[in-house]
Amino acid sequence: xxxxxxxxxxxxxxxxxxxCNFRCVYCMPPQGAKWLDHKEILTYEEILRLITVxxxxxxxxxxxxxxxxxxxxxxxxxxxxxxxxxxxxxxxxTTNGSLLPPLAQALKAAGLHRVNISLDTVNPAxxxxxxxxxxxxxxxxxxxxxxxxxxxxxxxNVVMTDALQETDLAYFNKLVYRHPIAVRFIxxxxxxxxxxxxxxxxxxxxxxxxxxxGSQTLGxxxxxxxxxxxxYYQFPRTRGTFGFITPLSDHxxxxxxxxxxxxxxxxxxxxxxxxxxxxxxxLRSGASDRELAMLFHEAVKAKPQGHSLCRASGYxxxxxxxxxxxx
Ligand SMILES: Nc1nc2c(ncn2[C@@H]2O[C@H](COP(=O)(O)OP(=O)(O)OP(=O)(O)O)[C@@H](O)[C@H]2O)c(=O)[nH]1
Ligand SMILES: C[S@@+](CC[C@H](N)C(=O)[O-])C[C@H]1O[C@@H](n2cnc3c(N)ncnc32)[C@H](O)[C@@H]1O
Ligand code: SF4
Ligand code: SF4
Numbered sequence: 426x427x428x429x430x431x432x433x434x435x436x437x438x439x440x441x442x443x444x445c446n447f448r449c450v451y452c453m454p455p456q457g458a459k460w461l462d463h464k465e466i467l468t469y470e471e472i473l474r475l476i477t478v479x480x481x482x483x484x485x486x487x488x489x490x491x492x493x494x495x496x497x498x499x500x501x502x503x504x505x506x507x508x509x510x511x512x513x514x515x516x517x518x519t520t521n522g523s524l525l526p527p528l529a530q531a532l533k534a535a536g537l538h539r540v541n542i543s544l545d546t547v548n549p550a551x552x553x554x555x556x557x558x559x560x561x562x563x564x565x566x567x568x569x570x571x572x573x574x575x576x577x578x579x580x581x582n583v584v585m586t587d588a589l590q591e592t593d594l595a596y597f598n599k600l601v602y603r604h605p606i607a608v609r610f611i612x613x614x615x616x617x618x619x620x621x622x623x624x625x626x627x628x629x630x631x632x633x634x635x636x637x638x639g640s641q642t643l644g645x646x647x648x649x650x651x652x653x654x655x656x657y658y659q660f661p662r663t664r665g666t667f668g669f670i671t672p673l674s675d676h677x678x679x680x681x682x683x684x685x686x687x688x689x690x691x692x693x694x695x696x697x698x699x700x701x702x703x704x705x706x707x708l709r710s711g712a713s714d715r716e717l718a719m720l721f722h723e724a725v726k727a728k729p730q731g732h733s734l735c736r737a738s739g740y741x742x743x744x745x746x747x748x749x750x751x752x
Protein backbone atom coordinates (compact mmCIF):
# COMPACT_ATOMS: atom_id res chain seq x y z
CA UNK A 426 0.00 0.00 0.00
CA UNK A 427 1.26 3.50 -0.69
CA UNK A 428 2.93 5.39 2.14
CA UNK A 429 3.97 9.01 2.11
CA UNK A 430 6.25 9.92 -0.81
CA UNK A 431 4.87 7.01 -2.94
CA UNK A 432 6.73 4.38 -0.93
CA UNK A 433 5.23 0.88 -0.86
CA UNK A 434 5.21 -0.58 2.66
CA UNK A 435 5.18 -4.38 2.41
CA UNK A 436 7.87 -5.35 4.97
CA UNK A 437 7.31 -5.68 8.73
CA UNK A 438 10.25 -6.19 11.08
CA UNK A 439 8.99 -7.79 14.27
CA UNK A 440 11.05 -7.69 17.46
CA UNK A 441 9.94 -10.73 19.46
CA UNK A 442 12.01 -9.83 22.52
CA UNK A 443 14.22 -7.02 23.82
CA UNK A 444 16.41 -9.56 25.66
CA CYS A 445 19.77 -10.72 24.40
CA ASN A 446 22.60 -13.04 25.42
CA PHE A 447 25.17 -10.54 24.00
CA ARG A 448 25.77 -6.89 24.82
CA CYS A 449 27.28 -5.43 21.66
CA VAL A 450 28.93 -2.09 22.35
CA TYR A 451 27.07 -0.27 19.57
CA CYS A 452 23.68 -1.67 20.48
CA MET A 453 23.29 -1.64 24.28
CA PRO A 454 24.66 0.25 27.25
CA PRO A 455 27.67 -1.48 28.91
CA GLN A 456 25.63 -2.47 31.95
CA GLY A 457 22.93 -3.93 29.66
CA ALA A 458 19.47 -2.51 28.99
CA LYS A 459 16.59 -2.78 31.45
CA TRP A 460 14.45 -5.72 30.25
CA LEU A 461 10.75 -5.27 29.63
CA ASP A 462 8.43 -7.02 32.03
CA HIS A 463 6.99 -10.24 30.54
CA LYS A 464 3.44 -8.90 30.64
CA GLU A 465 4.49 -5.93 28.49
CA ILE A 466 5.59 -8.24 25.67
CA LEU A 467 3.11 -9.20 22.97
CA THR A 468 2.18 -12.88 23.05
CA TYR A 469 2.68 -14.89 19.86
CA GLU A 470 -1.13 -15.07 19.49
CA GLU A 471 -1.33 -11.26 19.61
CA ILE A 472 1.42 -10.90 17.00
CA LEU A 473 -0.29 -13.46 14.73
CA ARG A 474 -3.51 -11.43 14.89
CA LEU A 475 -1.60 -8.27 13.90
CA ILE A 476 0.14 -10.07 11.02
CA THR A 477 -3.25 -11.28 9.77
CA VAL A 478 -4.67 -7.74 9.83
CA UNK A 479 -1.55 -6.04 8.45
CA UNK A 480 -1.22 -8.76 5.79
CA UNK A 481 -4.59 -7.66 4.40
CA UNK A 482 -3.20 -4.10 4.24
CA UNK A 483 -0.17 -5.09 2.16
CA UNK A 484 2.46 -6.74 4.39
CA UNK A 485 3.91 -9.81 2.63
CA UNK A 486 7.45 -9.94 4.11
CA UNK A 487 8.28 -10.55 7.77
CA UNK A 488 11.62 -10.40 9.55
CA UNK A 489 11.93 -11.66 13.12
CA UNK A 490 14.50 -9.84 15.18
CA UNK A 491 15.18 -8.72 18.75
CA UNK A 492 17.17 -8.36 21.08
CA UNK A 493 18.14 -11.87 20.22
CA UNK A 494 15.05 -13.59 18.79
CA UNK A 495 16.37 -17.08 19.58
CA UNK A 496 16.27 -16.46 23.34
CA UNK A 497 12.45 -16.50 23.15
CA UNK A 498 11.01 -20.00 23.47
CA UNK A 499 8.51 -21.34 20.95
CA UNK A 500 9.83 -19.49 17.88
CA UNK A 501 9.42 -22.49 15.52
CA UNK A 502 5.72 -22.86 16.40
CA UNK A 503 5.27 -19.11 15.96
CA UNK A 504 6.84 -19.32 12.49
CA UNK A 505 4.50 -22.20 11.65
CA UNK A 506 1.64 -19.92 12.71
CA UNK A 507 2.85 -17.14 10.38
CA UNK A 508 3.06 -19.61 7.50
CA UNK A 509 -0.46 -20.86 8.19
CA UNK A 510 -1.89 -17.35 7.79
CA UNK A 511 -1.08 -17.86 4.10
CA UNK A 512 -0.29 -14.22 3.17
CA UNK A 513 3.42 -13.94 3.99
CA UNK A 514 5.76 -15.06 1.20
CA UNK A 515 9.11 -14.30 2.89
CA UNK A 516 9.88 -15.12 6.54
CA UNK A 517 13.41 -14.25 7.65
CA UNK A 518 15.36 -13.95 10.90
CA THR A 519 18.18 -11.69 12.09
CA THR A 520 20.27 -13.34 14.81
CA ASN A 521 23.69 -13.32 16.43
CA GLY A 522 23.79 -17.02 15.50
CA SER A 523 25.08 -18.29 18.84
CA LEU A 524 21.91 -20.22 19.72
CA LEU A 525 21.14 -21.38 16.18
CA PRO A 526 22.86 -24.81 15.91
CA PRO A 527 20.25 -26.89 17.76
CA LEU A 528 17.33 -24.90 16.26
CA ALA A 529 18.20 -24.34 12.59
CA GLN A 530 16.60 -27.51 11.14
CA ALA A 531 13.38 -27.10 13.17
CA LEU A 532 13.06 -23.44 12.16
CA LYS A 533 13.50 -24.37 8.50
CA ALA A 534 10.92 -27.17 8.81
CA ALA A 535 8.49 -24.72 10.43
CA GLY A 536 8.68 -22.35 7.44
CA LEU A 537 11.63 -20.00 8.03
CA HIS A 538 13.06 -19.14 4.61
CA ARG A 539 16.38 -17.51 5.44
CA VAL A 540 18.67 -15.97 8.09
CA ASN A 541 20.96 -12.97 8.49
CA ILE A 542 23.71 -13.50 11.07
CA SER A 543 25.75 -10.76 12.74
CA LEU A 544 29.52 -11.25 12.68
CA ASP A 545 31.72 -8.16 12.94
CA THR A 546 35.15 -9.82 13.10
CA VAL A 547 36.74 -13.27 13.14
CA ASN A 548 39.37 -12.28 15.68
CA PRO A 549 38.19 -14.06 18.88
CA ALA A 550 39.44 -11.32 21.24
CA UNK A 551 37.92 -8.51 19.18
CA UNK A 552 34.67 -10.46 18.85
CA UNK A 553 34.46 -10.77 22.64
CA UNK A 554 35.28 -7.07 23.05
CA UNK A 555 32.53 -5.99 20.62
CA UNK A 556 29.86 -8.40 21.90
CA UNK A 557 30.94 -8.14 25.59
CA UNK A 558 29.78 -11.67 26.37
CA UNK A 559 29.80 -13.51 23.03
CA UNK A 560 32.16 -16.25 21.82
CA UNK A 561 33.26 -16.27 18.19
CA UNK A 562 33.11 -20.07 17.91
CA UNK A 563 29.40 -20.08 18.82
CA UNK A 564 28.50 -17.65 16.04
CA UNK A 565 30.69 -19.53 13.52
CA UNK A 566 28.85 -22.74 14.41
CA UNK A 567 25.59 -20.84 13.93
CA UNK A 568 26.63 -19.90 10.39
CA UNK A 569 27.52 -23.54 9.62
CA UNK A 570 24.15 -24.69 10.93
CA UNK A 571 22.33 -22.12 8.77
CA UNK A 572 24.14 -23.36 5.67
CA UNK A 573 23.48 -27.00 6.60
CA UNK A 574 19.76 -26.26 7.07
CA UNK A 575 19.73 -24.47 3.68
CA UNK A 576 18.38 -21.23 5.09
CA UNK A 577 19.45 -19.54 1.84
CA UNK A 578 20.53 -16.93 1.12
CA UNK A 579 22.54 -16.80 4.37
CA UNK A 580 23.72 -13.23 4.89
CA UNK A 581 26.29 -11.90 7.35
CA ASN A 582 25.91 -8.46 8.94
CA VAL A 583 29.25 -6.79 9.62
CA VAL A 584 29.05 -3.42 11.37
CA MET A 585 32.13 -1.44 10.34
CA THR A 586 33.88 -0.86 13.68
CA ASP A 587 37.54 -0.51 14.60
CA ALA A 588 37.53 -4.31 15.09
CA LEU A 589 37.28 -4.85 11.32
CA GLN A 590 40.78 -5.58 9.98
CA GLU A 591 42.33 -6.75 6.71
CA THR A 592 42.51 -10.31 8.13
CA ASP A 593 38.72 -10.26 8.51
CA LEU A 594 38.28 -9.15 4.91
CA ALA A 595 40.59 -11.94 3.75
CA TYR A 596 38.43 -14.41 5.71
CA PHE A 597 35.20 -13.04 4.21
CA ASN A 598 36.73 -13.16 0.75
CA LYS A 599 37.51 -16.88 1.15
CA LEU A 600 33.99 -17.43 2.46
CA VAL A 601 32.30 -15.95 -0.63
CA TYR A 602 34.49 -18.11 -2.89
CA ARG A 603 33.31 -21.27 -1.11
CA HIS A 604 29.72 -20.47 -0.13
CA PRO A 605 26.69 -18.67 -1.58
CA ILE A 606 26.85 -16.23 1.36
CA ALA A 607 26.22 -12.48 1.17
CA VAL A 608 28.61 -10.56 3.46
CA ARG A 609 27.17 -7.09 4.15
CA PHE A 610 29.08 -4.17 5.62
CA ILE A 611 26.92 -1.80 7.65
CA UNK A 612 27.66 1.78 8.62
CA UNK A 613 27.50 2.25 12.37
CA UNK A 614 24.48 4.35 13.35
CA UNK A 615 25.12 6.43 16.47
CA UNK A 616 21.79 5.70 18.13
CA UNK A 617 22.28 5.72 21.87
CA UNK A 618 25.97 5.66 20.91
CA UNK A 619 28.53 4.22 23.27
CA UNK A 620 31.31 5.79 21.24
CA UNK A 621 32.81 2.72 19.56
CA UNK A 622 36.09 3.24 17.75
CA UNK A 623 35.39 4.46 14.24
CA UNK A 624 36.05 1.80 11.62
CA UNK A 625 36.89 1.79 7.95
CA UNK A 626 34.29 3.44 5.71
CA UNK A 627 32.66 1.84 2.68
CA UNK A 628 35.28 3.12 0.22
CA UNK A 629 38.15 1.80 2.37
CA UNK A 630 36.48 -1.61 2.76
CA UNK A 631 35.96 -1.85 -1.03
CA UNK A 632 39.64 -0.98 -1.58
CA UNK A 633 40.84 -3.53 0.97
CA UNK A 634 38.58 -6.22 -0.49
CA UNK A 635 40.16 -5.66 -3.90
CA UNK A 636 43.60 -5.98 -2.31
CA UNK A 637 42.82 -9.26 -0.54
CA UNK A 638 41.20 -10.57 -3.74
CA GLY A 639 44.41 -10.01 -5.73
CA SER A 640 43.61 -6.59 -7.22
CA GLN A 641 40.34 -7.72 -8.77
CA THR A 642 37.55 -5.20 -9.28
CA LEU A 643 34.15 -5.51 -7.62
CA GLY A 644 31.32 -5.48 -10.12
CA UNK A 645 27.57 -5.26 -9.51
CA UNK A 646 26.02 -8.58 -8.42
CA UNK A 647 22.81 -10.06 -9.77
CA UNK A 648 19.61 -10.41 -7.80
CA UNK A 649 19.98 -11.44 -4.14
CA UNK A 650 16.74 -12.38 -2.41
CA UNK A 651 15.92 -9.69 0.14
CA UNK A 652 13.81 -6.73 1.08
CA UNK A 653 16.44 -4.53 2.68
CA UNK A 654 18.64 -1.63 1.66
CA UNK A 655 21.90 -3.45 0.80
CA UNK A 656 23.59 -2.87 -2.57
CA TYR A 657 25.45 -5.97 -3.77
CA TYR A 658 28.76 -6.49 -5.58
CA GLN A 659 30.83 -9.48 -6.61
CA PHE A 660 34.27 -10.52 -7.80
CA PRO A 661 34.33 -12.80 -10.85
CA ARG A 662 33.74 -16.53 -10.15
CA THR A 663 32.66 -16.26 -6.51
CA ARG A 664 29.58 -18.08 -5.18
CA GLY A 665 28.76 -15.33 -2.70
CA THR A 666 28.60 -11.55 -2.77
CA PHE A 667 29.48 -8.44 -0.79
CA GLY A 668 26.82 -5.93 0.18
CA PHE A 669 26.92 -2.42 1.60
CA ILE A 670 24.28 -0.85 3.85
CA THR A 671 24.91 2.88 3.98
CA PRO A 672 22.31 4.74 6.05
CA LEU A 673 24.69 7.70 6.50
CA SER A 674 26.86 8.09 3.40
CA ASP A 675 24.14 7.14 0.89
CA HIS A 676 20.79 6.81 2.66
CA UNK A 677 17.93 4.81 1.21
CA UNK A 678 14.96 6.53 2.91
CA UNK A 679 13.30 7.32 -0.44
CA UNK A 680 12.71 3.59 -1.02
CA UNK A 681 11.87 2.73 2.59
CA UNK A 682 9.39 -0.16 2.47
CA UNK A 683 9.08 -1.07 6.14
CA UNK A 684 7.46 -0.66 9.51
CA UNK A 685 8.73 -2.06 12.78
CA UNK A 686 6.76 -3.69 15.58
CA UNK A 687 8.52 -3.53 18.95
CA UNK A 688 8.31 -6.38 21.45
CA UNK A 689 6.02 -4.23 23.62
CA UNK A 690 3.57 -3.60 20.80
CA UNK A 691 4.47 -0.23 19.31
CA UNK A 692 4.43 0.30 15.55
CA UNK A 693 7.45 2.34 14.61
CA UNK A 694 7.34 4.30 11.34
CA UNK A 695 11.13 4.78 11.23
CA UNK A 696 14.14 3.11 12.86
CA UNK A 697 15.71 6.50 13.55
CA UNK A 698 12.73 8.52 14.80
CA UNK A 699 11.04 8.31 18.20
CA UNK A 700 7.46 8.48 16.91
CA UNK A 701 5.47 5.30 17.67
CA UNK A 702 1.87 4.18 17.29
CA UNK A 703 0.58 2.10 20.20
CA UNK A 704 -1.17 -1.04 18.92
CA UNK A 705 -0.90 -3.07 22.13
CA UNK A 706 -3.37 -1.02 24.18
CA UNK A 707 -6.14 -1.15 21.54
CA LEU A 708 -5.37 -4.82 20.82
CA ARG A 709 -5.78 -5.68 24.51
CA SER A 710 -8.90 -3.51 24.83
CA GLY A 711 -10.86 -5.40 22.16
CA ALA A 712 -10.12 -3.32 19.03
CA SER A 713 -11.69 -4.63 15.82
CA ASP A 714 -9.62 -5.65 12.78
CA ARG A 715 -10.78 -2.44 11.11
CA GLU A 716 -9.48 -0.33 14.01
CA LEU A 717 -6.13 -2.14 13.98
CA ALA A 718 -5.88 -1.62 10.22
CA MET A 719 -6.41 2.12 10.77
CA LEU A 720 -3.47 2.17 13.21
CA PHE A 721 -1.34 0.48 10.56
CA HIS A 722 -2.22 3.24 8.08
CA GLU A 723 -1.54 5.89 10.73
CA ALA A 724 1.99 4.48 11.13
CA VAL A 725 2.53 4.37 7.36
CA LYS A 726 1.43 8.01 7.06
CA ALA A 727 3.78 8.96 9.90
CA LYS A 728 6.86 7.68 8.07
CA PRO A 729 9.27 10.61 7.86
CA GLN A 730 10.83 11.56 4.56
CA GLY A 731 14.26 10.70 5.95
CA HIS A 732 16.31 10.50 9.11
CA SER A 733 18.25 13.17 10.95
CA LEU A 734 21.61 11.46 11.55
CA CYS A 735 23.28 13.51 8.82
CA ARG A 736 21.95 16.89 9.95
CA ALA A 737 24.40 19.37 11.33
CA SER A 738 21.91 20.33 14.05
CA GLY A 739 22.68 17.14 15.98
CA TYR A 740 20.81 13.92 16.68
CA UNK A 741 17.47 13.62 18.40
CA UNK A 742 17.46 12.18 21.89
CA UNK A 743 16.79 8.54 20.95
CA UNK A 744 14.34 6.96 23.38
CA UNK A 745 15.27 3.37 22.53
CA UNK A 746 18.51 1.55 21.85
CA UNK A 747 18.92 -0.70 18.78
CA UNK A 748 18.32 -3.83 20.86
CA UNK A 749 14.93 -2.39 21.88
CA UNK A 750 13.92 -1.88 18.23
CA UNK A 751 15.52 -4.76 16.35
CA UNK A 752 17.82 -2.94 13.95
N1 LIG B 1 18.69 3.30 8.68
C1 LIG B 1 18.19 2.09 8.43
N2 LIG B 1 18.95 1.01 8.59
C2 LIG B 1 18.40 -0.18 8.32
C3 LIG B 1 17.08 -0.33 7.89
N3 LIG B 1 16.81 -1.63 7.70
C4 LIG B 1 17.93 -2.29 8.00
N4 LIG B 1 18.90 -1.41 8.37
C5 LIG B 1 20.27 -1.74 8.78
O1 LIG B 1 20.64 -2.89 8.08
C6 LIG B 1 20.95 -3.92 8.99
C7 LIG B 1 20.64 -5.25 8.38
O2 LIG B 1 19.28 -5.52 8.44
P1 LIG B 1 18.74 -7.01 8.52
O3 LIG B 1 17.97 -7.20 9.78
O4 LIG B 1 19.83 -7.96 8.30
O5 LIG B 1 17.70 -7.09 7.34
P2 LIG B 1 17.58 -6.46 5.89
O6 LIG B 1 18.92 -6.13 5.36
O7 LIG B 1 16.53 -5.41 5.93
O8 LIG B 1 16.93 -7.65 5.11
P3 LIG B 1 17.09 -8.42 3.72
O9 LIG B 1 17.69 -7.52 2.70
O10 LIG B 1 15.69 -8.80 3.40
O11 LIG B 1 17.91 -9.61 3.98
C8 LIG B 1 20.13 -3.55 10.23
O12 LIG B 1 20.67 -4.08 11.35
C9 LIG B 1 20.28 -2.06 10.25
O13 LIG B 1 21.55 -1.77 10.79
C10 LIG B 1 16.30 0.85 7.75
O14 LIG B 1 15.14 0.83 7.38
N5 LIG B 1 16.90 2.03 8.03
C1 LIG C 1 19.71 -5.16 16.92
S1 LIG C 1 20.32 -6.63 16.21
C2 LIG C 1 19.00 -7.79 16.60
C3 LIG C 1 19.19 -9.18 16.03
C4 LIG C 1 20.31 -10.02 16.57
N1 LIG C 1 20.49 -9.92 17.97
C5 LIG C 1 21.61 -9.72 15.85
O1 LIG C 1 22.54 -9.21 16.46
O2 LIG C 1 21.65 -9.99 14.65
C6 LIG C 1 20.04 -6.41 14.45
C7 LIG C 1 21.18 -5.84 13.71
O3 LIG C 1 21.39 -4.50 14.12
C8 LIG C 1 22.75 -4.22 13.97
N2 LIG C 1 23.07 -3.06 14.78
C9 LIG C 1 22.93 -2.92 16.12
N3 LIG C 1 23.32 -1.71 16.53
C10 LIG C 1 23.73 -1.04 15.42
C11 LIG C 1 24.25 0.27 15.18
N4 LIG C 1 24.40 1.14 16.17
N5 LIG C 1 24.54 0.62 13.91
C12 LIG C 1 24.36 -0.27 12.89
N6 LIG C 1 23.88 -1.52 13.05
C13 LIG C 1 23.57 -1.90 14.30
C14 LIG C 1 23.43 -5.49 14.43
O4 LIG C 1 24.73 -5.62 13.96
C15 LIG C 1 22.51 -6.55 13.84
O5 LIG C 1 22.99 -6.95 12.57
S1 SF4 D 1 23.44 -6.49 18.02
FE1 SF4 D 1 22.08 -8.23 18.41
S2 SF4 D 1 23.42 -9.59 19.58
FE2 SF4 D 1 24.35 -7.61 19.73
S3 SF4 D 1 23.49 -6.74 21.62
FE3 SF4 D 1 22.27 -6.03 19.89
S4 SF4 D 1 20.57 -7.42 19.89
FE4 SF4 D 1 22.19 -8.42 21.04
S1 SF4 E 1 16.05 5.78 8.47
FE1 SF4 E 1 13.82 5.60 8.67
S2 SF4 E 1 12.97 6.33 6.73
FE2 SF4 E 1 15.17 5.99 6.41
S3 SF4 E 1 15.25 3.90 5.58
FE3 SF4 E 1 15.52 3.73 7.80
S4 SF4 E 1 13.49 3.39 8.63
FE4 SF4 E 1 13.25 4.12 6.55
